[in-house]
Amino acid sequence: MIVDRTRRHHPVVTRALRFLLDGVARTRTDAADKSRLSLVVEQHFDFIWRLLRRLGLRAADADDAAQQVFMIATQKLDAIAPGSERSFLYGAAVRVAANARRAASRRSEDPGDDVEHIATGLHPEQRRTLDEAWALLDELLERLPDELRRVLVLAEIEQLEVAEIAALEDVPVGTAASRLRRAREAFREHLKRASARNPFDAGGA
Amino acid sequence: MTEREPIDDVADELFAAARRERPEDRVRARAKQLALSARTGINAAEARGPAAYAPVIAVAVAIAVLAFIAAGALRTREALEPIAVTPEIVEHEATPAARRTADRLEVVQDVPLSVEKSVQPQSKSAPRPQPSLAAEIALLDQARSALSAHESARVIALIDQYQRVLGGTGMRAEAELLRIEALAQSGQRARAAQLAQRFVKEHAGNPLAERARTLAKIEEPAEDSR
Numbered sequence: 001m002i003v004d005r006t007r008r009h010h011p012v013v014t015r016a017l018r019f020l021l022d023g024v025a026r027t028r029t030d031a032a033d034k035s036r037l038s039l040v041v042e043q044h045f046d047f048i049w050r051l052l053r054r055l056g057l058r059a060a061d062a063d064d065a066a067q068q069v070f071m072i073a074t075q076k077l078d079a080i081a082p083g084s085e086r087s088f089l090y091g092a093a094v095r096v097a098a099n100a101r102r103a104a105s106r107r108s109e110d111p112g113d114d115v116e117h118i119a120t121g122l123h124p125e126q127r128r129t130l131d132e133a134w135a136l137l138d139e140l141l142e143r144l145p146d147e148l149r150r151v152l153v154l155a156e157i158e159q160l161e162v163a164e165i166a167a168l169e170d171v172p173v174g175t176a177a178s179r180l181r182r183a184r185e186a187f188r189e190h191l192k193r194a195s196a197r198n199p200f201d202a203g204g205a
Numbered sequence: 206m207t208e209r210e211p212i213d214d215v216a217d218e219l220f221a222a223a224r225r226e227r228p229e230d231r232v233r234a235r236a237k238q239l240a241l242s243a244r245t246g247i248n249a250a251e252a253r254g255p256a257a258y259a260p261v262i263a264v265a266v267a268i269a270v271l272a273f274i275a276a277g278a279l280r281t282r283e284a285l286e287p288i289a290v291t292p293e294i295v296e297h298e299a300t301p302a303a304r305r306t307a308d309r310l311e312v313v314q315d316v317p318l319s320v321e322k323s324v325q326p327q328s329k330s331a332p333r334p335q336p337s338l339a340a341e342i343a344l345l346d347q348a349r350s351a352l353s354a355h356e357s358a359r360v361i362a363l364i365d366q367y368q369r370v371l372g373g374t375g376m377r378a379e380a381e382l383l384r385i386e387a388l389a390q391s392g393q394r395a396r397a398a399q400l401a402q403r404f405v406k407e408h409a410g411n412p413l414a415e416r417a418r419t420l421a422k423i424e425e426p427a428e429d430s431r
Contacts, residue, residue, distance in 0.1 A: 037241060133222035188216065
């Protein structure tokens with residue numbers, strides 16, 4: 001005995017069937033969302049966390065901020081087109097970092113003096129060297145305007161192409177290239193000044 | 206990436222050091238866990254109200270439907286069990302072809318039928334099994350097999366069962382003709398001829414009437430006429 005698909009069923013039956021099919025579809029959607037979300041976290045978490053660090057957040061604050069960025073993505077998942085997850089996360093991270101820095105400045109904290117990074121498998125001396133390098137880098141980046149700082153981080157640390165940077169910043173490629181050129185010149189100048197002021201620290205990093 | 210001219214050696218070292226920095230694994234794992242939990246909450250909230258329980262209800266209904274189908278199969282099997290037939294009659298299962306046909310067909314309405322005066326009245330307290338075209342086909346298929354095997358008593362018992370238990374609807378004429386053929390085969394030619402004549406009268410337009418006409422002309426057994 002089979003259900004005749006051509007027959008018109010009683011409205012209650014039709015409604016019940018629709019209800020159950022919706023339930024099944026919802027379960028499948030939930031599973032698909034979670035699968036996508038897992039992949040997004042695995043692929044982009046480190047990128048976002050490093051970005052937040054170089055945008056001036058302490059390691060502990062970067063932990064919280066990165067979590068906040070991914071919670072925003074979780075809430076907006078339906079609106080994020082497949083393939084544009086990194087752009088969305090980048091935009092959210094820039095905004096979250098700006099807010100976190102404002103909050104930190106209100107608390108009169110020095111964002112550069114945090115050294116609670118992970119350094120698994122490193123010799124204490126290597127860790128000290130890395131800590132110093134990160135501190136100097138943050139000090140130098142702090143002197144750049146935000147838009148130059150971001151393109152320099154994306155180009156030199158994340159090693160993205162200019163076209164990719166332009167897409168993330170949502171600016172023309174020419175603008176991104178121009179900003180990167182100015183960022184590199186400004187960074188070189190600041191590094192020179194830092195070396196002149198304290199040649200041992202700047203040169204030893 | 207396209208190779209860029211380094212800013213200077215120190216800058217390159219600083220950038221390389223920055224690339225070595227990464228979050229702790231537990232931080233990444235916690236962010237992932239929180240995101241997945243939050244997404245489940247969002248999807249459940251979007252479902253709103255009782256619809257959130259739809260997946261659970263869907264499973265429960267699926268189990269109920271399976272139980273209903275199993276009960277239906279059991280009932281059909283019971284309907285095909287032999288009822289007060291002679292001891293030598295042994296009930297057989299329907300042929301696989303008939304079963305396959307049965308699986309594709311819908312239930313048909315129960316239409317009372319009284320062809321044979323010898324049919325036992327149905328007990329009012331015992332509910333009559335729901336007849337189905339599938340069951341009719343299965344039973345008549347058995348009767349036809351029995352006729353081919355010259356088991357005329359079994360044929361008659363099966364046709365009795367067909368009329369008593371299933372009621373017989375669309376295949377009533379075929380059932381009657383099988384009875385007539387079984388009677389003729391068993392040597393009760395006078396009775397077969399009598400029923401065949403009645404069949405021809407009642408089913409004049411039926412294609413089976415031609416076969417009945419032939420049977421209606423059956424004379425008494427040769428040894429009787431001699």
